[in-house]
């Protein structure tokens with residue numbers, strides 16, 4: 001681990017605290033990758049008996065599966081609350097996929113400080129709030145975010 005620490009620019013930790021902007025669940029069309037186990041967990045959470053998500057929620061992309069999104073790019077499970085707080089939420093928060101759980105500690109964001117700060121432009125939670133230690137970041141990163 002010590003040798004690994006020397007190689008990483010974020011050894012001192014990084015601040016992140018979700019501000020519920022919903023930005024990581026919306027925007028330009030993209031993919032929210034889900035494994036078969038995650039699909040089954042989401043289906044169960046939604047009370048869908050056959051253990052699989054209908055086309056409304058799920059699409060096949062090559063050999064993989066992705067959640068669907070609305071025309072504007074919002075994830076199908078993103079709930080916007082335009083009330084006082086303007087907060088957003090995830091309808092399947094308790095069982096949301098690894099891709100969502102590991103944001104923003106993805107390999108693509110952690111390559112360099114420049115990539116990290118680029119991600120911060122679209123995510124108001126990056127560089128804000130409590131500091132995640134190097135060990136915490138690596139535990140999250142290694143859960144395997146998209147690269």
Ligand code: SF4
Nearest residue numbers: 025075077078090100
């Ligand atoms: S599943 Fe939930 S956390 Fe993941 S992109 Fe969709 S709304 Fe966001």
